[in-house]
Amino acid sequence: MSDYKLSASLAEHEDDVRGVVFPNSHLIVSASRDATTRVWKLLSQKPPKYDCTISTHGSSFINAITYLPPTKSYPEGLVISGGKDSIIETRQPGKPPEDNAEALLLGHAHNVCALDINPRDGLIVSGSWDGTGRLWKIGKWDCEAVLEAHGGSVWAVLAYDSDTIITGCADKLIRLFTPSGKLLHTIKGSADVVRALCRVPSDHPSKADFASAGNDGVIRLWKLDGRQVGELHGHESFIYSLVDSPNGELISSGEDRTVRIWRGSECVQTITHPAISVWGVAVCPDNGDIVSGASDRIVRVFSRDSDRQAAPEAIQAFDESVKSSSIPQQQVGNGNINKEKLPGPEFLEQKSGTKEGQVVMIQESNGSVSAHQWSQGAGRWMNVGTVVDAAGSSGKKTHHRGKDYDYVFDVDIEDGKPPLKLPYNLSQNPYEAATKFIQDNELPMSYLDQVANFITSNTQGATLGQPSQPEPAAADPWGSGRYVPGENQSSTAAAPTPTTSSRSQVLPQKSYLSIKTANLRTIKKKIEELNQQLIAEGSKDISLTPSMLSTLSEMLPPLEASLANTTPRSNPSLESGVGLVLTIIARWPPSHVLPALDLLRLLTASTPAAATYLSPTGENLTDILSTSGVFSDQDRPNNIMLATRAFSNLFETPAGRTLADNNFERIHGLIKDATVPSTSNGNSNNNRNLSIAVATLYVNYAVLLTSEPHSSMPSSIDRGLALGDDLTKLVRTSADSEAVYRALVALGTLLGLGEEVKMAANEIFDAEGALKKAEQAVKEPRVKTVAGEIRALLASAKGL
Template identity: 60%
Template sequence: MSGYSEYKLSAALEGHSDDVRAVAFPNASTLLSASRDSTVRIWKLVSTPPPTFDYTISSHGSAFINSLAYYPPSPEFPEGLILSGGQDTIIEARQPKKAAADNADAMLLGHGHNVCSIDVSSEGGWVVSGSWDASARLWRVGKWENEVSFEGHEGGVWAVLAYDKHTVITGCTDKIIRVFDTSGRLLRNIRGSTDVVRALCKIPDNHPSGAQFASASNDGVIRLFTIKGDLIAELLGHESFIYSLASLPSGELVSSGEDRTVRVWNGTQCVQTITHPAISVWSVAVCAENGDIVTGASDRITRVFSRQKERQAEADVIQQFEAAVRESAIPQQQVGDINKEKLPGPDFLKQKSGTKDGQVQMIREDNGSVTAHTWSAAAQEWVAVGTVVDSAGSSGKRTEYLGQDYDYVFDVDIEDGKPPLKLPYNLSQNPFEAATKFIQDNELPISYLDQVSNFIVQNTQGASIGQSSQPQQQSGADPWGQERRYRPGEVPPPVQHASSPETRPKVVPQKTYLSIKSANLKVISQKLQELNQQLVSSGSKDISLNPPEMNTVMTLCRELDSSKSLNAASPSLQTAICLALKVATLWPAANRLPGLDLLRLLAAATPLTASAKYGDQDPILAIQSSGVFNAPVNVNNVMLTVRMFANFFETQAGRGLAVGRFDPIMSMVKSLTTKDSSPNRNLTIAVTTLYINYSVYLTSEGREIAPESSEQALVLLDELAKILSKEKDSEAAYRGLVALGTLVGGLGEEVKCAAKEIYAFDSMLSGMLDTSLGREPRIKGIIGEITSLI
């Protein structure tokens, strides 16, 4: 390794309040970072040496931002464009000079689920994106239309690569790499990964292997391929999931992953391992001008590394970073089972050299603790990278929560941007009972039951009553998955030793109503004011809100944001509801979104929403008359409307209205399932949630079964048959099955007979078991319940 120049810390950029999930490095003086705190930040180099950066917030969204790319300057966009996407399914294109409060240059709508990958082809003039909705999409810059959809994926598209101006490569959770031309034609499937494909990057022409692109996977392997699909080499060294890949101007590759490291690869050899004081290094990017590296990690810090002395941080800053790595706690579950008695002592580090850069060696210290060390090939020495603990944050004692002691108290991230919920658990409890109580206490959808219970079982396997350690999530860690992390879009693996079927509670019939209430009221408020001003400026004062009316609506938003419930005695509440109805029904269709979103929240927050009148119409008839379901359908408007219908079931008055208007509601919603193509995923989830609530109402205890109940149940069966016969999304299918099971389990023989003989649900469900959906434990379980009922 003589002559090799090591990367050292250049700057540690603090500002994000949650995990930094994506980074980009447009030029030597500009960095970009995107975070779970819903912001994109532009970091500008303000002085050097040492390098000092300051940031501005480019974008502030309403949900986690997971993907980021930079489109270089063009005549139309002389400063280039920042493209970001995430959980709200929208891709934002914004010039760097625009403030976060300004309108974006474009909002790309089309994906039905989290946007998890973006790449650009400046030569081709397009952007490509991948999503959990099992599609990749090509967008023409400037026109901002979804020009091409790349179909055929059997899972989320977690990686996209604009290989050249004619070629797109995708990496999928179905473990397959696909190569397309830009017309959408599939050129080839490339197999070889043994797990989810997480990252792709183009390999420089000067790479010694002759390979043309690289992939990285949850199996911890980087694979080098030709564009024809020939596997050239496998790079081994990472000890867990690999999240990100990038290429250096030198022809080297750089990678980052769940093992807390960034690794630099020369040819097929790892030549440097940079350990971070974090749980995950989510993203890595390279500056093409100077070869510096930027990383984004779970400790909320964006870091820059450089090989050039003049761009490295001062010695004390580098020492602080190295000390933070040495002193970091490594959860036991990240390193697997360790037999302390067989580990070497500290003398090993002086007597034995490592065999490759990044090799990990556990050492039993004289005080009985276990420390981890990695081999630095460049320095020819072992580097301490942390101390192994029973769990991240474990105290070695039972944990107190709300005045009681528990064996475990887990942190569970459920709602975007909100603090994690606490999940207390004692080993003497049934995991399903604990999961059910957690869901009920926090008013969560019952569809989470399997994930929560599986998480409990996985993370307490082998534990016995009275054990001293209690695994706890670090703040910011994703719950519910392998290695205590929730992997969005993945199916939790089958759990060994899980509770037996006899102890597993039945899911159907569902007894409680579901609602969809999470929202960003600040964004809704801002959008209402912005769109109202546009109406005033364009001369549409007849439908705009005057200043006192706007103040009334803003007050309502603040009250909803602070309590999520409203004082029914407030004299302005009825007025505010009517104003929201005005926005949702009279404003131009493209501007109605914030009004419909507000009505959705009001439907659940107060019974006054159900009794509000706009003219001589109730809210449901007013919405119907407004033409929101007329072609061409605005998918987001329709989705929020259906969510509002579902949320009405939160109050007694709302249930009365929704049930009394069953026919007009169904006539609107049914139009969505008669189309040739499947609706947007979020829309289908809203529809199936509404059907669950109707099913719960029709089968509720103590309610006298009216003659029309069976007729309404048959209408619901007909709609559920249309959805379940073609639905491929797990959550949408699960909710449809909950509605179906509730109907056939809670009503009479007429409904069961129709389900079997008219709609042939028995054979439909049997066929579903043979699909990828049928391999999910929760889907398989509920299908078994429904089959036994019919």
């Protein structure tokens, strides 16, 4: 069988191409960190030429993509994408991006990093950084089931058949579920994070059912019962994508710049790219052609059929671009290269490679080092680039564990212990370095965003020799994201501190926490879509008028500016917007108010007008939320979560703190009835974001109650006792690390109210039992640290 050669290079994206789909021989769909999905339609075969149209244009990275083939309801099929804003968008490919999507699937609380589809059963499967997989019914667009029990981010999902959904997780485990969400089986055996899953062709000699791959660079072949029946070795770094081919082969791509084709247990071809990462690969079911998406922003098509290959000069240009690319030294030879011992160019004529994809380094006559890769098909060594020191480095190196690095940062994680060392080379992807640091030190993946962002912000101005876009301060090659329904926002009470500064105790918490990140454009679009739905359903009497829609549009610019603290918080458009949003919440059915609650959450953090608003009948924000039914609808925990966040964000303004203070009993009653588990059943709410929202609200109340002059008021003691009871229950019943940590911070801060609260924690709330339960459920240094501080405070009340 002949080798794949370049068919087309499609260069329209403006940032890394993160995902690709190849539904048929005339259509390619790609997703990018430039916040677009693009549809590529084949115009001519000789030479291959494609027309590009933008299908989706958002404001956040798009990291995952899949495609529904044409159906009676959707004759063009559907492009299904997800990413940093946590929304899954379904869109007909022929519609312009400014038109409404078919549906926005809301439910994930973090970056959507994996998507797959079972067209026969009409199911979409998604995986997210929020630690869950979700199943969505096409047409209904509701979440049919949540796949839980994961110990980290769900990086890969596979709709294997009508009875089985498979997930790959950051906790190194593979799980099999039924479509109802029941966990069938957990497969151990992966040595590292599982990032990719695919079916194995039925005629594969291993007789495996499916394959997995991930950070250890190994492709593993599995039976559904969990038996491993094979391993494929060849990749030299993370494997990001894995697909099966109609001709019985497997195709993979990864951080070692390659796409690899596997026949049986052997790699039969290696396609090196002039990029740092090959994020995604897909195969055309019609003809076996391959499409890849890479960090150099280019979508590339490869074919074995000479009739579908590019002109010879285009193929030669591709080969030259690979040859002229720079390979950071740290990516080859474990970073240790002794130039004096490298062979010269004559080696390439004298020795053949022993396997496809084998790499050797050659010292050229000018003293440079070049990398050459053995091509089994061509029977020769292929020049794949020049090996360089950490590109962009000043030449100054820091020694760590026997190796030289451009940077070695100190990261403070636990009080009283030396800082952990975070080594980093400019040749690395910040998230690759952060991931390895987290795994080496057995830290939770929830730290990943802040560690990676710390690397980026402290290496600004240092760039790679290979042309590429510098990482923005919040960039995430694998995505991390927000919007509805919620996020796990980093805060002073919820993340490690990568710094060389001195450590300090966690307790008491002194600052208020808020969650203000959102995609305003998407929220606005969703409100407009729901408004049109109300009109279509005959509920025009409660729909928004053109004037109201204008108010919505006028509110967004000052709201965005206020969230960024670039304008005063008092603004007529914001004041009008508060009234509009509360009107929607009061009048619209519960199924439609989610985006309005999200806007309210942002408004309470941005303007005092939210706290001072009074309706024509004299109702304030608390009155409206109380009578709206939001907190009584247990079937919609995301509505409760966003309303709770709205209360929590009140603490951002003096007027908001006054409203929260004056309405404590009412707010506390709403939250307790809707969310706090009872001691009789011992069950916690299974919506982690709701638990985090409640804990965040209680942190803010704890800060308020322990500040002057509140701390000396008798009412503060009573309120502290009420919150302390709730918090110990939350700590005992939640297994979510962020919810537990914030609840402990709130509880420990409330102990500052005095001996009465400390005695109650010891004798009534069984705080010690709650601390033990938390340490058993969440094995993180930060939980152990704050639990130790709480024990010291409780011991003082016992006179110990």
